[in-house]
Amino acid sequence: MMEGVVGVVWPRDWLGRGRTLLASLGIIFLTRKFIKYRKKTQLRREWDSVGKDVVLLHQFASGKYCPNLSPFALKLESFFRLANIKYKVDTKTPFGPKGKCPWITINGEDVADSEFIVEHITQRYQVQIDARLDPHKAATLQAVRVLVDEHLFWCVLTWRYWVDGCVTFLKSQSFSPFLRFVFPLFMKSGIRRRSREQGIGRHTPEEIYHICKKNCSTLAGVLGEDKFFGGEEPCTVDCAVFGQLAQLMWNAPGSRYEALVTKVHPSLARYCLSMKEKLYPDWNKLLKPLSVMPTTL
Numbered sequence: 001m002m003e004g005v006v007g008v009v010w011p012r013d014w015l016g017r018g019r020t021l022l023a024s025l026g027i028i029f030l031t032r033k034f035i036k037y038r039k040k041t042q043l044r045r046e047w048d049s050v051g052k053d054v055v056l057l058h059q060f061a062s063g064k065y066c067p068n069l070s071p072f073a074l075k076l077e078s079f080f081r082l083a084n085i086k087y088k089v090d091t092k093t094p095f096g097p098k099g100k101c102p103w104i105t106i107n108g109e110d111v112a113d114s115e116f117i118v119e120h121i122t123q124r125y126q127v128q129i130d131a132r133l134d135p136h137k138a139a140t141l142q143a144v145r146v147l148v149d150e151h152l153f154w155c156v157l158t159w160r161y162w163v164d165g166c167v168t169f170l171k172s173q174s175f176s177p178f179l180r181f182v183f184p185l186f187m188k189s190g191i192r193r194r195s196r197e198q199g200i201g202r203h204t205p206e207e208i209y210h211i212c213k214k215n216c217s218t219l220a221g222v223l224g225e226d227k228f229f230g231g232e233e234p235c236t237v238d239c240a241v242f243g244q245l246a247q248l249m250w251n252a253p254g255s256r257y258e259a260l261v262t263k264v265h266p267s268l269a270r271y272c273l274s275m276k277e278k279l280y281p282d283w284n285k286l287l288k289p290l291s292v293m294p295t296t297l
């Protein structure tokens with residue numbers, strides 16, 4: 001009897017065996033597809049349960065000193081707070097339809113890319129926080145936004161993961177011992193390759209620092225004596241600037257990159273503290289584990 005079953009499942013001829021192998025691969029493929037589909041349906045149900053018109057922000061878990069290691073996630077969370085948009089956070093699925101973090105789900109619809117999300121929410125909720133900006137100021141701030149999101153970001157990313165090999169960065173995160181071990185293995189080579197493709201990775205570490213310093217000096221110049229980039233009150237672009245500068249201020253402890261905001265341009269550190277005070281009365285509660293870094297200027 002047993003032999004008979006074996007004979008059917010694993011026959012003697014190669015054609016029969018090939019058929020069995022093909023059928024097995026088909027079953028594995030379909031099972032994986034089914035598991036993936038079920039998981040997605042379950043997740044979708046969870047995401048939809050946040051309620052109508054509530055934004056679900058998918059992002060990474062908090063760090064020790066700063067609510068997010070992703071400048072773009074911090075940008076969005078700051079924007080939702082500034083614009084009084086109801087939101088909840090999901091840290092289980094940080095990577096969205098474009099393979100990047102952050103992204104959002106709202107009323108069953110997924111939107112990816114922080115800037116598209118800002119535009120989407122601004123339009124949908126008729127957000128008016130930039131209404132007081134004159135066209136010249138608004139245009140200048142857009143240029144500042146591109147500077148931080150597309151240029152400063154690459155300097156910090158390349159230094160954090162490749163040049164510094166994640167050493168300083170890991171001090172600011174509450175990763176598990178396993179993640180602490182594997183994270184640099186992947187990130188170092190991955191970011192090296194991508195930074196080289198982008199272009200910044202072709203510069204020396206000194207040159208990358210120089211570019212970052214120049215960016216910070218430009219930001220300090222634009223900020224001038226103002227409290228926020230938007231003036232007396234923050235505007236949408238402040239959220240992007242804060243998201244990026246917070247990475248230097250809180251996620252680069254003891255490094256010369258941190259010193260760019262705390263020592264070289266203390267007006268930028270004061271700015272970070274003003275944004276934190278304005279938008280995050282619960283800052284310390286968001287951190288994981290609760291640990292407050294002294295911020296003396």
Ligand SMILES: N[C@@H](CCC(=O)N[C@@H](CS)C(=O)NCC(=O)O)C(=O)O
Binds near residue numbers: 070102113
């Ligand atoms: N343009 C995107 C950039 C998002 C982005 O680069 N996110 C990083 C985390 S800070 C990411 O997901 N990286 C993963 C990857 O590129 O594979 C946005 O504004 O949302």
